[in-house]
Amino acid sequence: VENTKAKGLRTLFVAGLQPTSKILKYAKENKIKHIYLGANHSFVPNLDWNYNSVKKCLLEGYIVTLNYPINYHNNVIEELRELYKDKNFIPQVSIQFPNVEYENINLNIKIDDLDFEATNNGVWCFGLSDVCTDDNKTTWDKYKSDKIL
Secondary structure: OOOOOOOOOOEEEEOOOOOHHHHHHHHHHOOOOEEEEOHHHOOOOOHHHHHHHHHHHHHOOOEEEEEEEHHHHHHHHHHHHHHOOOOOEEEEEEOOOOOHHHOOOOOEEEEOOOOOOOOOOOOEEEEHHHHOOHHHOOOHHHHOOOOEO
16 A cells, blocks of 8 residues: 555555464465554564564565654664565654644755764755655555454
8 A cells, every 4th residue: 555665465454463373374364465564553662573573474475564663763673683674574664743734845854864974975855845745645545445453
């Protein structure tokens, strides 16, 4: 549903910490191609569950998204270790931004570094209007037929 490499694939949205065996069983029974963990703002920073669930789903051949709040990004990189760069893993950083349609038209988003020349070779800046386009938007009605596990 969302604008990622898995867009258009039959997706299983998993809310909360479900047993991986249940996720895989349901995915197989329903001919799922993409497993979306952390649906409905349900991400829980649980080292063993996140690592083991992502790993098992990837090993079974699924594309896997893990949706998590931005403040957990470094934790997720550390927790998932070698899985983080897997070609079938989609880390999805969630930035909650209420009432974005009413925001100042000059609002600018900056992807910054820890300090000047600390880890990146620069910074990236773009206007909110560059991101909030119809091409990048998934309207709520696209989720209406979803069934949550």
